[in-house]
Amino acid sequence: MGAADVVPGVSGGTIAFITGILDTLLNSVRKINPSLIDVIRKQGLKAAFIHVNGTFLGVLLAGILTSIFTLAKLISWLLSHHPIPVWSFFFGLIIISVIHMLKQVQGITPARVILFIAGILFAWAITILNPIALQPTYLNIMIAGSIAICAMVLPGISGSFILLLMGLYTPILGAVKSLDVAIIMCFACGALFGILTFSHLLSAMLRRWHDATLVFLTGLMLGTLGKIWPWKQTLTWRTNSRGEQVPLVQENLLPNQFLEVTGHEPQIVFAVAAMLAGIMLVWGLEKFAAD
Template identity: 30%
Template sequence: MEATKNNNSLKHDLILAVQGAIVGVGAILPGVSGGVMLVAFGIYDPLMELLSHPKEAIRKHGRMFVPFVIGWVLGFVLLANAVELLFETSSAVALMLFAGLICGTVPALLKKSELADKTQGRTVGWTPLVLTLAGAYLFFSVLSNSTGGSIQPNTWWYLFCGLVWGLSMVVPGLSSSSILIFMGLYEPMTAGIARLDFGVILPLVIGLVITVAATARYVNGLLQSNYALASRIVLGFMLASTLLIFPTSFPDALTLVISLACFAGGFVVAYRMDQAEERDGIA
C-alpha cells in the first residue's frame, strides 16, 4: 500500500515537472500564453493562492510547487533553444503542437467547471464562456492585425514590459509576447534577458511584481467565491487565444500532415496527463 502511494507520488512529481517544462518553454514563445498553460495543467489556482496568500499556499501546495518550478527552470533554460529552432524550421508545426497540448486539457476543465456548478449550489450557465470567447477573440484579432509603433526601448518601456508580462500570468489567454512583438519591444527585451542585462531585467521584474501584487488577490477571490463563473471566463480567454494560434496556411501537404500529427500527439499527451492525475486521486 505504501509502495503504491509512493509510486503515485513520484508519478505526480514527474507529471508536474513535465508540465513545468512545457510552461517554461511556452512562456517565452510568441502567440502562446503561459497563463493559458497554467490553467490547462491545473497550476493556475494554486499559483493565484501563492501570490495572494503566500504562507497558506505554501503549506497547502508546497509539495506541488517544487517539481513544477524545477521543471519550469529546466524547460526555460534547456528546451527554449530547441523550441525556437522548431519555430524557425516550421512555425506551423510548433503552433499545432502547442494547440494540441492546450486543447487536450479542455475536457477536464469543462468537467471541473460543471462540478463547481453542483458543489456551489448555483447554476451559472455557459453564457459567460460564450461572451468571453467572442469578446476575447475580437480583441485579440484586432490586436493581431495592428502594427507596432517605432518605440525606442528604455527603462520605462522595460517596466511596461514587466507590467504586461505580469498581467498575462494573472489573466490566462493574454499573450504578453504577442503584445510586445506588436509594439517592437519583444526582441530587445529577450536579447537583454539573454545577455543578463540588469538594465532590462530589473525594471522587467519590478513591473511584473507590481501587476501581480495589485491583481492576484482579486482574481483569486473571484475563483474562491464563484469558481464556476470564473473558470468559464478564463476558459473563454483560453479558447479564444488558442483559436488564434492555429496556422491558417501550410507550405505543403507534408507540413500539413506533420502538423496534424503533432496536434494529435499534443492532445493525447495532455489528455492522458489529466486522466493519470484523476485516476491516482490527485487534486
C-alpha cells in the same frame, strides 16, 4: 510553463491550468503581501516560507527557469525549421484544453455564453493588433514586465506575444542575452508588481465567480487559435536579438492555399500527428490528475 512562455501565442497560464496548479499558484502568490512581515516577525522565516507555500513556488520557479534555459533553444529551432508540426501540437493542446475547462463549468446560462463570446473576441482582437514600437526606457520596460507577467499566468494570453505587440520583445531578449542588469531588474520589478497585484484579482474572481471566470478564460484560450494556426504566410518580419529575420505579422491560410502561396508542402500528416499528440498529452494529464 517556461517552454510555453517563450513561444509568442502560447500562454504559460494555459499549461498551469491544464496541469491543475493554477489555483495553487495564485493562492501561494496571493499570500505574499504586507501581512507576511508580521508572520516573519512573530513566527520566523521558516513559518513564512511554509505560509506562502515556498516549496511549491521554489520548485515551480526552478522548473520554469530550467525550461527556459534548456527547451527555449530547442523550441526556437523547431519553430524556425519545423513550424507546422510545432504549431499543430500547440493547436491540439489548446483545443483539448478548452474542452477540459468547459467540462468543469456547472451549467450553461445566457450570461456565461456572453462571457464566453466576449473572451473569444477579446483574445482575437489582441492577436490581430499591429505591433507598436515603444522606446525601451526603464519605465516602459517596467510597465511591460507588469503587463507581460499577468498575461503569462492568464490562460489564453501569451506574455511574450504582449511584449511583441509593445515592440519590446527584442530589447528584453537582448538584455537577457547580454546580461544587462539594469533592464533585467526593471523588468523583474515590473513583473513582481504585476504578479502580486493581478494574482489577488484573478484569485478573488475564481473564488467568487468561479464558473463565470472559467468560461471567460476558456473563451480567451479559444480566441487565440487564430494566432497558432499552423499554416501561415509571413507579411512582415522583425529582427530578433541575434540579428536574424523572424516573422512578425502573418496571415492564416488553408493547407491547399499554403502550397499555392508559399510553394512548400503543408505537411498535413505531420500536422495531424502533432495535433493528436497535443490532445493525448492533455488527456493523459487529465487522467493522471484524476487518479
